[in-house]
Amino acid sequence: MFLLNLPINIKEQAAIERRRSEEQKRLSRIFNVKYRTIGIDKTALDEQVQERQYMKDLEKQRNDAFDREMIRNDLKQRLLEQEEFSEKRQYAQELNNYRLLYQKPEDSREWDLNDPNKWKKLAPARTSDDDPRLSLSSGQKFAGEDLQNSIRKKFQQEQLKNYFDLQTQVKTERNKQERLASLLYDYKQMELNEQSNRFEKMENECHRAIEIATRNYNEILVRFYYYDNRCLK
Numbered sequence: 001m002f003l004l005n006l007p008i009n010i011k012e013q014a015a016i017e018r019r020r021s022e023e024q025k026r027l028s029r030i031f032n033v034k035y036r037t038i039g040i041d042k043t044a045l046d047e048q049v050q051e052r053q054y055m056k057d058l059e060k061q062r063n064d065a066f067d068r069e070m071i072r073n074d075l076k077q078r079l080l081e082q083e084e085f086s087e088k089r090q091y092a093q094e095l096n097n098y099r100l101l102y103q104k105p106e107d108s109r110e111w112d113l114n115d116p117n118k119w120k121k122l123a124p125a126r127t128s129d130d131d132p133r134l135s136l137s138s139g140q141k142f143a144g145e146d147l148q149n150s151i152r153k154k155f156q157q158e159q160l161k162n163y164f165d166l167q168t169q170v171k172t173e174r175n176k177q178e179r180l181a182s183l184l185y186d187y188k189q190m191e192l193n194e195q196s197n198r199f200e201k202m203e204n205e206c207h208r209a210i211e212i213a214t215r216n217y218n219e220i221l222v223r224f225y226y227y228d229n230r231c232l233k
Contacts, residue, residue, distance in 0.1 A: 055220050062213045069206045076199045083195070087188055094181060102174050 106115070115121070 051220070051224055055217075055224065058213065058217050058220060062210070062217060065206065065210050065213055069203075069210065072199075072202055072206060076203075079195070083192065094184075098177060098181075102170065102177070
């Protein structure tokens with residue numbers, strides 16, 4: 001007795017077809033000479049991708065280091081220019097103050113020749129009978145009439161002494177101000193030297209960071225070069 005027109009199991013038929021398709025694909029890979037010779041090394045590809053990403057990160061760090069160095073150099077230049085401007089302005093102010101205090105026109109030796117009011121300051125031809133400016137030819141004073149000679153000489157000596165004391169005091173104060181200005185200048189120089197040393201230290205640290213980043217970058221390039229050559233062999 002023969003069985004005809006039996007119902008077909010759809011799931012079983014699909015499983016058979018799937019196994020048949022996978023077997024054909026497997027046979028195709030086995031008999032494909034190019035695929036069997038070269039193959040695919042996923043681990044090597046992943047390492048290569050990681051190496052490339054590391055190189056990108058290293059290049060970014062290197063560029064960031066250069067940017068920071070440019071910012072530091074710009075800041076250093078601005079600070080030095082500001083310090084130089086402040087120092088020049090302070091020096092000009094101190095010089096003007098010194099001239100106002102110790103180099104007045106009326107204190108110069110030639111002021112009596114250049115004084116615009118010198119004629120107004122002159123005494124009259126005669127102020128009294130004992131005026132020491134009177135001469136014999138003036139007809140205003142005769143021998144024996146000068147009774148204030150000793151008093152006048154004493155007064156002149158006191159004036160001369162006061163003049164010399166004033167000159168000594170002015171000279172002493174001038175020397176004091178000059179020493180103060182010299183000390184102030186030395187202090188400013190020391191301050192500038194310290195600031196310059198700080199900037200030099202920062203610059204050296206930045207250069208060292210750039211050198212380290214560049215050296216690491218070059219090492220990665222060499223490793224990547226040898227790795228590519230090894231993969232191509």
